[in-house]
Amino acid sequence: MRPTSFIRLLNRAWGTVFWNQTYTDWAQISLPGPTPSDSPNPHQALDEKRFFSDSAISFTCLQTDILRELAPNQWITTNGIFGHLDSHQLTEEALDFISYDSYPNFSTILSSIFPNAAPDPLLDRRWSWNLSVARSISPHFCVMEQQSGPGGWTNRIAQPSPKPGQMRLWTYQSIAHGADMVLYFRWRTATMGTEIYWHGINDYHNRPNRRVAEATQIGREIETLGPRVVSTQTSAQVAIVSDYDNEWDGELDSWHGPYTRQSVRAWFTALQYQHIPVDALYLRSTTTLDDLAQYRALVYPHPAIMTDATAELLTEYVRLGGTVVFGARTGYKDSTGQCYMRPFPGPVAELCGVTVEDFTRIGPSERAPTLRWRAVDDTTIAAEAFNDIIQVETPGAEVLAEYAGSYYAGAPALVRNSVGKGSAYYYGAVFNVESAAALIQRLGLASPVGDWLELPRPVELCIRARAKTGERLIFLLNYSDEGQTITLHKAATDVLSGQRVQGAVVLAPFDVRILSETDPAGAAER
């Protein structure tokens, strides 16, 4: 292709015909800068992030190529889960595995960083989602920086000290979610520079302190526990689906990005409350049907950008028996972030059996309508933030709930369409914990050990299993500063104490218990 043809493609991809931005020469192109009235070109902004990611990966490869040649027997990793970086591609192309920095104590000051942030009831437990993302990149990853003390820079992000037990709790949180290597940040607190308040295990003065004592205890436990855990596998029946295109486009685009962030949080919270392990799944050009087929259900909240290829893959997954759940704003953009001239939800309209006739944001002074369920007499759940007014297009598609208010009262709000052996759900709004919980029940998702292990809400359940032996290590993590009672309806081994336990067992505040259970059936499940 001639250069002029390439630049014509760029003009098309960035929609530069709008507001006279057409480029005629490559030298005219720069990174997006400030614009009058803060109106950047969204398609260029999307490509900017792709460019950032490609550049960072290419630069990493430059270094890892040298390292691999000179040190062929060394692992290569980096703590890489930051913004504007396709960490999956980075890991694939340059690393042996990914590393993550886990600082769950950020949760104590989130409200002072983001004054308008919705309160997150999960607090430090929310970091389990971040760890799940790390696991989606490398099933066995490293936590390069595990928080081991109070944190903050001299001038901002002032965190209180982790409570006694929290450092150990967070360490097991990392391990339970797939970390096979954990390093504390840091050995001794720096006495100089802007990070003098990012405390390490030791204080400036090296005197014994409770953090050193806690690290000692963890070290002793890991000495015996470690070999039993390393290289075991987590498993989940459900995945929350993301992709970098929508993540990056949604940073600028307030008509879908904030909805995805809200819905992911809602689903993760609802699943946590019911002790249902969940994976993070990033759809990529290399994702296969096999990658999807291991899950009973996929929740893909608001994929504004949806290609026909992705739609086909998801349709095939459903046809073979899978379940997929979409929310409002699905499928109206192509991979450049431009809008399709096709009825919403575009490439998945047929899969979902619906189109969207009308739609509206819920304004800041408006109250979102609630849902009226056809099966149950409940109108308490709000259809939040954005409402697609759904039109059923496929005869077999079933309306599960309708809007109970606003000018579209009575219009379908949640529709299920059966395709092959599976089904697709289209929900016209943004998810909250209540609507996610209602769908979890509807989809029949449940705790994998729910038949014998009763857990209160503040306790997280994680399972790492070894296929060869059939042993399942059941991690129970108490994020609460109060004791929590769990109930075992059958006996299991408490790995840290080595004792058999059964019946009511109390977890102390911030305490951790690891049960071992050999369940060949469970091992075969995955």
Added chain:
Amino acid sequence: MRPTSFIRLLNRAWGTVFWNQTYTDWAQISLPGPTPSDSPNPHQALDEKRFFSDSAISFTCLQTDILRELAPNQWITTNGIFGHLDSHQLTEEALDFISYDSYPNFSTILSSIFPNAAPDPLLDRRWSWNLSVARSISPHFCVMEQQSGPGGWTNRIAQPSPKPGQMRLWTYQSIAHGADMVLYFRWRTATMGTEIYWHGINDYHNRPNRRVAEATQIGREIETLGPRVVSTQTSAQVAIVSDYDNEWDGELDSWHGPYTRQSVRAWFTALQYQHIPVDALYLRSTTTLDDLAQYRALVYPHPAIMTDATAELLTEYVRLGGTVVFGARTGYKDSTGQCYMRPFPGPVAELCGVTVEDFTRIGPSERAPTLRWRAVDDTTIAAEAFNDIIQVETPGAEVLAEYAGSYYAGAPALVRNSVGKGSAYYYGAVFNVESAAALIQRLGLASPVGDWLELPRPVELCIRARAKTGERLIFLLNYSDEGQTITLHKAATDVLSGQRVQGAVVLAPFDVRILSETDPAGAAER
């Protein structure tokens, strides 16, 4: 004059002797930039806006001169009502008429744009004021962009969809206020660029939708209504007076600008609630006594800048029978924005028969004193924001109300001075809806059809009349999402249905009714 004399004038006009800013060469002068402690030269800042306006107008003329030569039979207009632009002068010098972009749905998200904005009970009805300003420029204007869908950029200003009926309501709002041409923004929603969420009548996909249906209905109605409306005239007995000098000076100067914005809103709201049509009137160097004489009353809330020429014009208007109302902070600045060395309110002190002895802002933690009226036993109305402590200087001047609190309790707060056949009111504070309503009653202003047409508060009344035929078209606009009952004490023709109506009539939510009445007396009034 020699160049050095001109620069001496500039130094005087900008008060550059203060803080050592004296210029000795034109090359030293630039546009105002950031200053230490955010302390710009206010006189230079005022002239900057004059320069912006002059430049834009001069550039427009450059283009319209060419257009007029090449296309002498075309109208020339532009959608020009933006900041830092004298749209009156622009229209006079370059255009056939002005155009305005009407987006009343901004009202749904104002609180998210201006968190500290006082709640505006008028919401989308407030756009009627903007349309009145357009009408002050061109009695028959064009709405170049009439909102026809949900709006917002990708990254901000996210508006919900207009409710069913609102698009039609807003169209008639434009027409009722003088628009003789209305174009929707836009035919089809853009699929690319930063404005993909400024929806047009059609969605990206061109499928039928309720906005297309609503446009169809409007089109059908206008087909018959249009000829009857075009070129009819609005009329009003009262005008709210503004001028560009005070508007521009008041952008920087928080000692009068915010007061004017608050008082204009208060007066417009109070007049709307009582169904009293009001004009916007801009005082300009070309304004004549005839321009003023058509109004029974002029409200000129806080003209800090007041020249002797303007004061003379207003005095002549009062002498001939007019009524003028001023608020606090009137008349202490000359046209450079410098303060007179004359007692407040400077050029209009004699007209008002008062001087201001002492004055104070109401501090953020203070409560404004209320008014004690001499005629009525009411002390519920707050004398808001700023208090001039008035001293009566003319024997005949009558104190109508005094302050009921603070250290100046008992001092005059509202004084009326009779001059010739008319009178001038000086109110020492900033207006709110209550104090404006009290003055409306005192001035004897009322709905022009109040004797036979009862209207609830949420319904706006507008009248367009044709002098030749004496026909008055009475527009009734329901901004509420609830039905509103109006009562006709005599029969009138419902123009859209063609039927005669009388008695109680219900306007559906967001509905519009246009009554026709032939009233030769009314036609002669103007």
Added chain:
Amino acid sequence: MRPTSFIRLLNRAWGTVFWNQTYTDWAQISLPGPTPSDSPNPHQALDEKRFFSDSAISFTCLQTDILRELAPNQWITTNGIFGHLDSHQLTEEALDFISYDSYPNFSTILSSIFPNAAPDPLLDRRWSWNLSVARSISPHFCVMEQQSGPGGWTNRIAQPSPKPGQMRLWTYQSIAHGADMVLYFRWRTATMGTEIYWHGINDYHNRPNRRVAEATQIGREIETLGPRVVSTQTSAQVAIVSDYDNEWDGELDSWHGPYTRQSVRAWFTALQYQHIPVDALYLRSTTTLDDLAQYRALVYPHPAIMTDATAELLTEYVRLGGTVVFGARTGYKDSTGQCYMRPFPGPVAELCGVTVEDFTRIGPSERAPTLRWRAVDDTTIAAEAFNDIIQVETPGAEVLAEYAGSYYAGAPALVRNSVGKGSAYYYGAVFNVESAAALIQRLGLASPVGDWLELPRPVELCIRARAKTGERLIFLLNYSDEGQTITLHKAATDVLSGQRVQGAVVLAPFDVRILSETDPAGAAER
């Protein structure tokens, strides 16, 4: 030393080894600018302020050297108490005495400037602290700008008018705190420029007004009062200690700076409420034991930076009978702002008889634990903001209070250590008015005229005495807008009226009374 040695010292002082900032050439060094993630080098930031101060002082000397040569009989002063300037050194090296600009009416709008500022119950009375700082520089100082009207720039800081009497009150506030010269800002309000709203005594128009009248009254009073006041001395038994190193380091460092600002305010408020005069004392390299020895007690709230020299001086002061009070975060930094590798509180650990084993900030969503006093049954006082969990190291050190909550409940929170004839208090938290009041009682501090003069809370007590004659001028300042009753249990002379007064006496709102009492014992005290 060779240049490379100097730069090595700079690298060490700034901890440039952290995050690769090492300098190899002086030309590489600039003032701190914006950094990625807003993470400036705190040690460089501290030296920047020292550089600012040194530069300003050196520039001032350049001018005062000339002035002294040309006008040897003139006083030289400047209004110099601004940020990033060691006004003590400035005065010592260049001036005859310092001048201060006193604008107590800033207090009326503080909440609109600092929305998150804790409410300050002292309001304009808080300026007494600023005047105390001026007095710490020059026992007899000048107020170069004494506020005499409403204030503010065109675009910000809009203050209401001082209430009748406040201008006089604030004038006596300055005098009572040591001003021997007071000039009003300004004669006439400027008619041009950005300061047209910083009103002077006269308005733009020179007409008589109440500010002129108030100035006239003050002038008349000072005519007789002046000679009696000039060169009299204030005295105090307690001082709140500050130093420029901690002040400047604490601007960036949110782990001690905000605590000091809160604690100084708390102590000053608590002392004001109990009518206990207090001095500001700046520790400097030239401070001597004699400077300290005149005080019964020193409160040095959170001196993060603490040198061994300072610690020795304070220890000597205590040994000779003095009392020193420290709060959390004391003594962990050296003079470069780097952290000692010594147990907290570093150089004063021995003086205080404690070390700090563990510590935590109170997070934004956490509630600070209260104190449990060993002597009294009170657990209502919160141990605010930051908690040092204290470990007693010296057998004789006495635990006065312990934490009543959080994971360190029962750990010492307030410890007293006797050293020589005196004692040192270490309080693990940040002070509030209640904890300061509890310590005031414990230290036995009280009003110097409490035995015969009963004062309500809103009235400030200041004393200026003349050693030669033994006359004490007792200033009583009523900051309230309500009358206040004081009670004299013995007769005294009302200086302004010349009359003897005794028993209950009412101070009008904003009024001032000056009593004279001859007390040779009091004169000898100092």
